[in-house]
Amino acid sequence: MQQFVNVTLSGLIQGSVFAAFALALVLIWRSTRIVNFAQGSMAAATAFIALALIHSGQSYWLALVVALAAGFVLGAVVERVIVRPVEGGPELNAVIVTLGLFVAIQALIAIVAGSEFQSFPAPFGLKGFTFGSTTVALTPNSVFILVAVLITMLLLVGLFRFTRVGLAMRASAFGQEVARLLGVRVGRMLTLGWALAAVVGSLSGLLIAGGGLVYPAYMDSLIVFGFVAAILGGLDSPVGAIVGGLLLGLALSYVSGYIPRGSGLVNLAALIILMVVLLVRPGGLFSSTTARRA
């Protein structure tokens, strides 16, 4: 029973980070119909900026803010300079461009910061709470992760629901031509969408790094998990991405918790889940579009 509770808890915490990352992918997909495979590298780059600040003696919180701001700028620049020329073109070209960006940023991190494993500090304790005599897998840091993800989601919902900018962003995602006719600066909205997504992605990168090790490729498996979570939710629906992230986190946690030597199988389990979902419901579990051209 205790093991079940612990495995479930760590699954939910992992899942919330997957959910945030999947949400970043979905934000970009909705506005530009591109899956940003460079999301992980971009997040890793901001995590290394934060690490450099922490090593130079700054506080974790300042580093967090600077890293998120760097993510915002990076997302905007990437959209404006690199992605804009291939937007609306053949989908394969956009995929290849984001993959190129993925490789280039990762290599750049390795050149600048080295490819060794470095430990990344956590803002709160990593010792589990104790209830009576049992210790559960819920640490102050994981509470921080849950709260941070929750706040981010609420802020995004608020932005899209209650502000003019959010309305304009939704309009340009819904129909570019119509939005442009109605006076929305669609280009700016797309840039803003990428920038916001990069902030969310970099937040999830910082959260998963906390208390662990970082190296240039540490986000690689998170790209896969985030992508699988986003597909579970249909790639089009923010709520779907969050539910998909939590489900995937639970499933992977059960695989590594209950199968002997299962930690080597986690990536494979993600692959199998993805295949099954794509074969049974190609549009995802929460797909809002019913028709999709094969």
Next chain:
Amino acid sequence: MSEPHTPAAARAGEELIEEAPFTATAAANVSSAQATGGRSFLPKSTLLRHLLVLVISAVGAVILLEITDPFTNSQLASLTYYAIAAGGLTVLTGMNGQISLGHGALMAVGAYTTALMLGVDGEPLPLPVIFLVSIALTTVVGALVGVAAARLHGPYLAGATLALAVGLPGLALYFRDTLGGEQGLRVRAPQPPESFRNFIAWVSGNPASSTKWLAYVGTICLLITFFLLANLVRSRIGRTWRAVRDQEVAAELAGINLGAWRVLAFVVSAACAGLAGAVLALVVRLAAPSAFTLVLSLSLLTAIVIGGLGSLLGALLGSALLVFLPPFVTNLGGDFGLSQTGAAQLAPFVYGVVLIVVMIFAPAGFVGTIRLRLMTARAKRAAAVRSSDGG
């Protein structure tokens, strides 16, 4: 709808369409010497022409392997497995419009099969049998992936095969006892046979080392693979693949079963990846998870994109870049005062930047861009001749 070189092809197509519609369609489709048009001294029959190219390439390869030093020989051996895999991938991505980031994982299947079969107690089976078994096993895995992939497109397919590339090496860690875990399996490279020593003594008198033997094995595999692929893409099968890539609806109306042909493309491509993995295991003498990372899959993609999607010659040129660029760039990085590990990362950095630049400015790649230039020039010449005839 995801033909990769649309913008350039379409642009050139618009320019050409009035002058020479036939050549314009050919520009998007041809994959061999046919593109040179009417005044060709090559044989008319595709098979004969490809046989001729095969013989010339074989002679050229022997000369190249004999005039270069042992280190270059081992580099050329690496070139062969990259080129075999890239050839398979360019058939899948360029001919049929399906992207795969999972070819590194498929190569791992071939490599581990070869390592296991060479590692048996006693006398291992002959090399061709081992190659065929590796190909067969990878083909089965490829068919399974292909069935799933046939229903996907663009980013969905990229993500699914990305999960394959990241997930499959985990099997080597899970079955640690058979597959050697993180350390991987050492491969006992077979010794060159007596006939090979005699052949080398007859050709050049160079020492017939094990490295040279493996370079020859790789080259033979490469030539056979490219010969078969070149014939395949110029056949009914290749035309059907291009139809599936370019016009799904029209292809389906013409009675083509889209899914089945996509699976077939994946199977052919996986067979190449399996052979490439087998050659890799021999040349590197190791099958370990660290050799089949995502970076390998992305390097293959870089090779075919730079060379020109859908062109076998482009795949070969791109693979040459994968082999000869890293030492060059690493030296350059060292000269500019980068540390050794930093300089080693310069090559992937260049790959990434080149991928972006090529996709934005010349999506047809090296071979495709040159081919389109040639065709535009020829169409203009033809138009000039016609207008001077008329006037």
